Amino acid sequence: DVKVTQSSRYLVKRTGEKVFLECVQDMDHENMFWYRQDPGLGLRLIYFSYDVKMKEKGDIPEGYSVSREKKERFSLILESASTNQTSMYLCASSSRTGEQFFGPGTRLTVL
Amino acid sequence: AQSVTQPDIHITVSEGASLELRCNYSYGATPYLFWYVQSPGQGLQLLLKYFSGDTLVQGIKGFEAEFKRSQSSFNLRKPSVHWSDAAEYFCAVGPYSSASKIIFGSGTRLSIRP
Numbered sequence: 001d002v003k004v005t006q007s008s009r010y011l012v013k014r015t016g017e018k019v020f021l022e023c024v025q026d027m028d029h030e031n032m033f034w035y036r037q038d039p040g041l042g043l044r045l046i047y048f049s050y051d052v053k054m055k056e057k058g059d060i061p062e063g064y065s066v067s068r069e070k071k072e073r074f075s076l077i078l079e080s081a082s083t084n085q086t087s088m089y090l091c092a093s094s095s096r097t098g099e100q101f102f103g104p105g106t107r108l109t110v111l
Numbered sequence: 112a113q114s115v116t117q118p119d120i121h122i123t124v125s126e127g128a129s130l131e132l133r134c135n136y137s138y139g140a141t142p143y144l145f146w147y148v149q150s151p152g153q154g155l156q157l158l159l160k161y162f163s164g165d166t167l168v169q170g171i172k173g174f175e176a177e178f179k180r181s182q183s184s185f186n187l188r189k190p191s192v193h194w195s196d197a198a199e200y201f202c203a204v205g206p207y208s209s210a211s212k213i214i215f216g217s218g219t220r221l222s223i224r225p
Binding site: 043045056098 | 143152155156201214217
């Protein structure tokens, strides 16, 4: 089975802090994704990566950056956390067929 | 524009009753269609997918979905729901290719009445 893990299930940070969310997949997938999920808005794509050191902006990249130094790891960075970034963050990976496999999510609260 | 519409935000059905969750999509090319389920506090799990072939696809947990090209729909069905089916369900559409950006609907929350 494909396994996607995220470094934290719950995280509480203060406004202005730099926040790192880590995601690791064990199926040698080329593509990895970061979404945020908010009630009534569904999943919104923040960034995705189709190869090591490659990244593309999704629909809502403002206030976020990403890093992919190794194929299995995709990090989401909040340079200066703000309260409007309080959300559920979901990581996913996919093979060439496009089917995405999701991690359990990180619920981030910014105070 | 490419989009996925799930017209029902919240549905409540009785345990043992049949279920149909609606999904309509707008997509320029041949779509690759998915249904995912999300239990409270969890990530998304793939229920089933469709790209080509038989338009009625079977998934896990007893779910099935039917692709109707003429109606741009991909509705999810289950003949008899169980209390454990209470969750949020997402329909999604994407291209059959690498680096696929899947577009998700806003979800339908399913509650089960005992």
